[in-house]
Amino acid sequence: MSECTKEKALEVAIKYLGEQCRGRIEIEDGLSDEYKHYVYGYENLRLDKCWVVYVPPDTPEIGASRYICISKATCEIVFDGKVGE
Secondary structure (H helix, E strand, O other), X not given: OOOOOXXXXXXXXXXXXXXXXXXXXXXXXXXXXXXXXXXXXXXXXOHHHEEEEEEXXXXXXXXXXXXXXXXXXXXXXXXXXXXXO
């Protein structure tokens, strides 16, 4: 499989989450160090080798935010969960 580009990862996320998320989600190269320790098993995920998708809530919330990590090597989702406090 060819490299998982940011555009391919975005399409994977939209397919996974549903078309209604198009234009709402944000994708970044990796996850900032301040949040890494909130991701269960992050030591094994190699977050520096992932596209990280922020999924905003449907309604305003206080607390953790939902993130999806997509492998740059395989374009597979390797994490989907809440990150932060």
